[in-house]
Amino acid sequence: MPMPAFTPCSAPRRLLEEGGYADAVDLHDAAHAAELERVLASTRAPLALMQAAGLAVARLARAMTPHARRVRVLAGPGNNGGDGFEAAARLKADWPDVHIDLAWLGHPASQPGDAAASRLRAEAAGVAITELDHPPTGAADRLATWCAELAQADGDTLVIDALLGRGLNRPVSGDLARLIDALNTGAARVLSVDLPSGLNGDVGVWPDGVDAPIVRADTTLALLSPSPGLCTGMGRDVVGELWWHDLGTGSATPHAVAAQARLARGSALARLLQPRPHRQHKGSVGDLWVIGGDVAMQGAAWLAARAALECGAGRVHVDLLDAQGLGLDPGQPELMVGRCADRDELARATVIAGCGGGPAIAARLPELLSTTARLVLDADALNAIARDTNLQDRLRERSARGQASVLTPHPLEAARLLGSDVAAVQADRLAAVRALATSYRCTALLKGSGTLVCSASSGALPTINGSGNAALATPGSGDVLAGVIGAFWSQLAIRPLVEEGPGDDAATLATRAAVDLHGRVAQSMSHRGAALPASRLVSGLGDWLRRQAPPRSA
Numbered sequence: 001m002p003m004p005a006f007t008p009c010s011a012p013r014r015l016l017e018e019g020g021y022a023d024a025v026d027l028h029d030a031a032h033a034a035e036l037e038r039v040l041a042s043t044r045a046p047l048a049l050m051q052a053a054g055l056a057v058a059r060l061a062r063a064m065t066p067h068a069r070r071v072r073v074l075a076g077p078g079n080n081g082g083d084g085f086e087a088a089a090r091l092k093a094d095w096p097d098v099h100i101d102l103a104w105l106g107h108p109a110s111q112p113g114d115a116a117a118s119r120l121r122a123e124a125a126g127v128a129i130t131e132l133d134h135p136p137t138g139a140a141d142r143l144a145t146w147c148a149e150l151a152q153a154d155g156d157t158l159v160i161d162a163l164l165g166r167g168l169n170r171p172v173s174g175d176l177a178r179l180i181d182a183l184n185t186g187a188a189r190v191l192s193v194d195l196p197s198g199l200n201g202d203v204g205v206w207p208d209g210v211d212a213p214i215v216r217a218d219t220t221l222a223l224l225s226p227s228p229g230l231c232t233g234m235g236r237d238v239v240g241e242l243w244w245h246d247l248g249t250g251s252a253t254p255h256a257v258a259a260q261a262r263l264a265r266g267s268a269l270a271r272l273l274q275p276r277p278h279r280q281h282k283g284s285v286g287d288l289w290v291i292g293g294d295v296a297m298q299g300a301a302w303l304a305a306r307a308a309l310e311c312g313a314g315r316v317h318v319d320l321l322d323a324q325g326l327g328l329d330p331g332q333p334e335l336m337v338g339r340c341a342d343r344d345e346l347a348r349a350t351v352i353a354g355c356g357g358g359p360a361i362a363a364r365l366p367e368l369l370s371t372t373a374r375l376v377l378d379a380d381a382l383n384a385i386a387r388d389t390n391l392q393d394r395l396r397e398r399s400a401r402g403q404a405s406v407l408t409p410h411p412l413e414a415a416r417l418l419g420s421d422v423a424a425v426q427a428d429r430l431a432a433v434r435a436l437a438t439s440y441r442c443t444a445l446l447k448g449s450g451t452l453v454c455s456a457s458s459g460a461l462p463t464i465n466g467s468g469n470a471a472l473a474t475p476g477s478g479d480v481l482a483g484v485i486g487a488f489w490s491q492l493a494i495r496p497l498v499e500e501g502p503g504d505d506a507a508t509l510a511t512r513a514a515v516d517l518h519g520r521v522a523q524s525m526s527h528r529g530a531a532l533p534a535s536r537l538v539s540g541l542g543d544w545l546r547r548q549a550p551p552r553s554a
């Protein structure tokens with residue numbers, strides 16, 4: 001497998017920012033980040049990385065709250081705490097007019113060497129350190145005082161959360177839980193170091209599924225390489241503004257440590273937004289069929305078809321499964337309605353199957369799976385496949401014939417396809433999307449906070465979508481997404497873009513771009529994530545696309 005590139009940065013970068021088009025960023029889980037750290041530390045002076053981390057945290061703290069009167073650092077038992085000691089020492093030296101103190105929840109006997117050295121540096125710099133764990137005498141009172149003060153803190157206080165980072169290995173409880181609860185109760189601004197303490201950075205949920213406290217940060221500064229869990233699962237709800245600093249490792253960072261995921265930041269969408277050729281006509285972007293809309297569920301098919309039309313598909317046809325269905329969408333007369341019975345036409349077209357498909361879609365799947373070159377499987381098509389091993393085999397056989405498939409499940413549909421349950425899927429979304437892509441030999445998308453896209457052909461390295469908000473948590477929004485995927489894929493099939501690397505096959509590129517667009521439009525129409533009816537999202541898509549100038553960097 002080719003090694004993924006590591007994009008360097010010597011100043012912090014804001015991730016998950018609205019708008020803009022940038023390259024994806026590699027994400028490493030705790031085990032691989034530790035490996036990266038080992039490789040880098042072997043070529044550097046002792047403490048160099050921790051000091052760089054402390055400096056980066058201190059600088060962001062000052063930028064975040066230039067008028068703060070008080071900075072309080074919460075340092076934990078390990079190296080995350082070490083970053084906190086370094087930041088405190090740096091702030092004490094550089095920010096003399098601000099009151100800085102630190103509470104340490106750790107024990108000298110078990111503190112790692114780097115962190116212990118940083119603690120001594122903070123002491124030498126004159127940082128007031130309160131030990132909450134050691135010595136035991138009076139520790140409970142000291143903890144109670146800090147908790148009470150944190151719970152009452154106002155916005156003039158900045159708290160640097162350096163309690164736990166990637167070393168979290170069990171749910172938070174006891175004294176740590178009390179500190180985090182107090183912090184979350186108060187009104188202090190919070191800057192989390194590397195991760196909001198209590199969040200499992202590998203998967204973005206609680207460790208062991210136990211509902212334990214997690215710091216709710218205003219800003220999180222990811223260090224060295226961001227964790228996947230910052231961007232999916234619960235991550236998006238606790239990180240606040242997400243920043244990343246590579247600690248100056250830049251181009252020296254070896255490509256020896258493979259990433260576990262990538263955070264998409266617009267490069268796929270940028271490639272779809274290039275100006276359309278002047279000579280374009282409706283036939284030059286292919287035919288698209290939406291097959292779905294069973295009894296009482298026609299709306300889903302219409303939504304997908306309308307979205308496809310708004311996103312530049314050529315001729316859009318709707319094959320309604322409800323025999324009594326309307327022969328026309330009166331709000332969108334451009335759509336053509338009819339039964340697609342011609343195998344050659346199906347083979348040439350891009351087909352979206354399953355939106356509002358009900359039980360009737362199952363009977364259509366054998367032909368679609370054997371005939372179509374480009375097939376987006378959504379909703380009830382996925383449920384039908386999950387129920388039928390024969391359909392599963394037919395789906396797997398497609399890739400050997402050069403027929404590409406995109407699966408678009410939400411977590412429940414994914415669980416059915418994987419023979420598991422929603423809790424298991426959500427407990428490790430990255431593993432679930434990888435399993436879908438590899439098991440069904442397709443491009444798989446897993447909906448939810450931090451939607452994931454993964455392709456069997458790209459070495460099963462998932463990308464996490466950076467755009468979107470809770471406005472998309474409405475009925476029909478998935479049908480709209482299926483329509484956008486189909487429209488982009490149809491255009492790529494006719495006017496292919498040069499493949500630049502793994503994951504650049506047309507199905508995956510179209511899917512990544514579609515998820516990104518879907519999210520950006522929701523953000524532009526509903527800043528706080530207030531619910532957005534899917535039909536309004538459809539018109540927003542076209543409005544957004546027509547307003548865009550071609551992106552400057554792709």
Ligand SMILES: NC(=O)C1=CN([C@@H]2O[C@H](COP(=O)(O)OP(=O)(O)OC[C@H]3O[C@@H](n4cnc5c(N)ncnc54)[C@H](OP(=O)(O)O)[C@@H]3O)[C@@H](O)[C@H]2O)[C@@H](O)CC1
Nearest residue numbers: 049053077078079080164165166167168169170171172194
């Ligand atoms: N070294 C370097 O050069 C660099 C390091 N960096 C920084 O290091 C961080 C990783 O450091 P780390 O591996 O020491 O892990 P960390 O998150 O501090 O926690 C480990 C400690 O927590 C404890 N513990 C775990 N779970 C717990 C729980 N639920 N409740 C209570 N305790 C719990 C665990 O205890 P134990 O399991 O042994 O009882 C252990 O003592 C990384 O996130 C980044 O900030 C970067 O700046 C880059 C340069």
Ligand SMILES: [K+]
Nearest residue numbers: 161164193195
């Ligand atoms: K932290």
